[in-house]
Amino acid sequence: MEVTLDAGVPQKPGVLSELMKSFSIAIKDMKIYYFKPAILIFGILFPVAIFFAFTVGRNVDASALFPGLIALTLFFSTTTVGPFSMPWERLNRTFERILFAPVSVSALALGKTISAVVFGLIMSVVPLLLGILFFGSRVSNAWVLFLGIFIGNASIANMGTLISTFGSKQPQNVMLLLNLIRLPMMFMSGIFVPIFELPHWARIVSWFSPVSYATDLIRCGLGFKDYFGPLISSLVLIAFGVLLFLACVLRMTAWNRGD
Amino acid sequence: MREKESGTPALEALNLTKRFGSVTAVDGISFSVEEGEIFGFLGPNGAGKTTTIRLFLNLTRPSSGEARVFGLDSVRNSIEVKSIVGIVPDVSNVFSEISTTANILFTASLYGIGRKERMSRMQDLLETMGLSEYSEKKAGQLSYGLKRRLAIAMSIVHSPRVVFLDEPTSGLDVSSSREIRELLRNLKYHGTTFFLTTHNMEEANELCNRIAVIDRGRIIAVDTPERLRREATEAQVIQVEFNRVLDENEQRQLVSLGPFHKIVPMKDSYKLFTGDPEEAIECVFHFAFSNDLRICGLNTLKPTLEDVFVKLTDREASFGSHA
Numbered sequence: 228m229e230v231t232l233d234a235g236v237p238q239k240p241g242v243l244s245e246l247m248k249s250f251s252i253a254i255k256d257m258k259i260y261y262f263k264p265a266i267l268i269f270g271i272l273f274p275v276a277i278f279f280a281f282t283v284g285r286n287v288d289a290s291a292l293f294p295g296l297i298a299l300t301l302f303f304s305t306t307t308v309g310p311f312s313m314p315w316e317r318l319n320r321t322f323e324r325i326l327f328a329p330v331s332v333s334a335l336a337l338g339k340t341i342s343a344v345v346f347g348l349i350m351s352v353v354p355l356l357l358g359i360l361f362f363g364s365r366v367s368n369a370w371v372l373f374l375g376i377f378i379g380n381a382s383i384a385n386m387g388t389l390i391s392t393f394g395s396k397q398p399q400n401v402m403l404l405l406n407l408i409r410l411p412m413m414f415m416s417g418i419f420v421p422i423f424e425l426p427h428w429a430r431i432v433s434w435f436s437p438v439s440y441a442t443d444l445i446r447c448g449l450g451f452k453d454y455f456g457p458l459i460s461s462l463v464l465i466a467f468g469v470l471l472f473l474a475c476v477l478r479m480t481a482w483n484r485g486d
Numbered sequence: 487m488r489e490k491e492s493g494t495p496a497l498e499a500l501n502l503t504k505r506f507g508s509v510t511a512v513d514g515i516s517f518s519v520e521e522g523e524i525f526g527f528l529g530p531n532g533a534g535k536t537t538t539i540r541l542f543l544n545l546t547r548p549s550s551g552e553a554r555v556f557g558l559d560s561v562r563n564s565i566e567v568k569s570i571v572g573i574v575p576d577v578s579n580v581f582s583e584i585s586t587t588a589n590i591l592f593t594a595s596l597y598g599i600g601r602k603e604r605m606s607r608m609q610d611l612l613e614t615m616g617l618s619e620y621s622e623k624k625a626g627q628l629s630y631g632l633k634r635r636l637a638i639a640m641s642i643v644h645s646p647r648v649v650f651l652d653e654p655t656s657g658l659d660v661s662s663s664r665e666i667r668e669l670l671r672n673l674k675y676h677g678t679t680f681f682l683t684t685h686n687m688e689e690a691n692e693l694c695n696r697i698a699v700i701d702r703g704r705i706i707a708v709d710t711p712e713r714l715r716r717e718a719t720e721a722q723v724i725q726v727e728f729n730r731v732l733d734e735n736e737q738r739q740l741v742s743l744g745p746f747h748k749i750v751p752m753k754d755s756y757k758l759f760t761g762d763p764e765e766a767i768e769c770v771f772h773f774a775f776s777n778d779l780r781i782c783g784l785n786t787l788k789p790t791l792e793d794v795f796v797k798l799t800d801r802e803a804s805f806g807s808h809a
């Protein structure tokens with residue numbers, strides 16, 4: 228046996244070491260989950276199909292539909308990986324593997340979120356490129372567009388991680404819960420109809436959906452009229468992201484109380 | 487951070503208790519394990535073995551009491567504890583979708599082991615655990631025994647000071663079990679402390695320096711395997727059936743006649759616990775003759791683990807409330 232013993236006093240790992248662990252968790256998730264059919268169906272096919280179901284036949288310029296399509300793809304793709312992987316790993320008890328190791332709950336939640344964000348980023352770029360290459364979409368403010376896609380993913384991914392901590396260990400139940408939340412949210416986030424065209428009450432409802440702010444940034448970045456403005460949208464998205472992340476950490480910390 | 491003092495036990499349970507609703511899985515147990523020991527936790531299904539391990543790793547919280555690893559509290563210092571312990575759980579929960587090497591490398595990264603070091607440890611472990619030829623295979627395609635070896639490799643990749651093994655050979659065939667035991671014996675020479683659960687008496691006997699017998703959440707004996715075995719031989723059983731039922735007085739009389747520890751009435755026979763079955767059988771014949779009874783059946787039974795438990799759970803009681 229060649230493995231040597233690291234005798235000595237155990238130490239709490241530093242922040243950098245914790246970050247590296249988050250990345251390891253994320254990379255492991257990428258290898259395992261990105262190509263699972265369920266992820267691809269719920270993450271991409273589903274939003275694209277829904278989008279066309281609600282927009283085909285409307286008498287608008289194709290490029291005007293793209294901010295909504297990009298936002299919807301972002302929303303669905305970034306919230307799919309977590310709610311799929313977590314119950315799957317709890318069911319197979321591989322999730323415990325991570326709990327065996329000296330990994331803080333925040334590093335764990337961050338790892339789960341990073342894998343979701345990367346998936347969301349890749350997927351939201353696809354409709355963006357399609358729009359630019361084939362449907363005459365035009366980037367009028369690259370920074371705002373970047374903020375929308377980047378902060379949008381980073382913030383909304385935490386919603387997926389949070390949902391993944393609820394419900395049973397059965398992936399299909401968590402997916403059901405996820406879609407029960409996502410489907411209504413989809414209609415109150417300015418995806419199909421810009422927020423300023425909504426009735427007064429619906430506009431107020433849209434303030435409570437982080438997706439509204441991502442949609443708004445993407446609209447603005449692609450040269451369409453915005454509703455909140457880039458600054459407010461970015462700040463609110465960050466606030467949502469932080470709150471959702473803290474909620475994840477709280478939920479995960481409580482996991483060893485029950486069983 | 488507490489300094490490592492010599493004399494700090496590797497593992498220590500202080501009145502450790504875990505309740506799940508109305509079920510008390512672990513019921514106020516206390517024990518300590520010295521560094522370098524192989525400590526066995528021997529008990530039947532549902533005794534609380536897995537729960538005890540989970541308490542040490544803070545995978546579940548104690549209802550009361552404390553679990554300590556080298557003086558570190560499992561709840562308050564859980565991250566530090568986890569960095570010096572390894573665990574082989576009762577199910578080989580490897581990541582089926584990725585390769586053997588990817589499983590080991592990922593686990594190593596969770597312990598903060600640098601990239602170069604990870605690679606070299608992975609190579610060593612593949613060799614030690616006899617996994618080299620399966621290194622690129624998806625872990626899900628490995629046989630049951632190979633998965634268990636991979637799980638062991640993953641549990642020691644960070645060179646832990648304490649390794650918990652939850653029924654490491656259950657479900658394995660005879661030769662895989664032997665290989666695993668061989669591997670464990672080799673690891674033992676490095677001063678690592680082992681905490682091993684099993685319901686296999688022979689395995690505990692073969693591997694452990696000390697064994698705790700646990701039943702329904704309580705430790706009912708802690709001793710060396712030799713001494714426990716002596717207890718076990720005292721728990722030999724003869725089963726006898728007479729042509730009629732004995733009353734309490736007669737039962738008492740029978741026990742007082744010979745080298746019996748205990749009589750347990752069964753459906754239509756009696757189990758007699760004894761350290762000397764030959765002498766005991768003579769006494770049974772004698773008793774039958776003098777009480778005008780006929781013997782309809784007589785069997786000597788090898789002591790099962792359960793018999794040892796029966797004996798350990800109520801040493802002092804001689805009369806069978808324990809049917």
Ligand SMILES: Nc1ncnc2c1ncn2[C@@H]1O[C@H](COP(=O)(O)OP(=O)(O)OP(=O)(O)O)[C@@H](O)[C@H]1O
Nearest residue numbers: 486506509511529530531532533534535536537538
């Ligand atoms: N998460 C849980 N929720 C409720 N009850 C539990 C839980 N985990 C264990 N128990 C109960 O606690 C008791 C001890 O279980 P434990 O798994 O520790 O036993 P064990 O000795 O490991 O048994 P086995 O040999 O079957 O593995 C059992 O009665 C079990 O049903």
Ligand SMILES: [Mg+2]
Nearest residue numbers: 535536576652
């Ligand atoms: Mg068990």
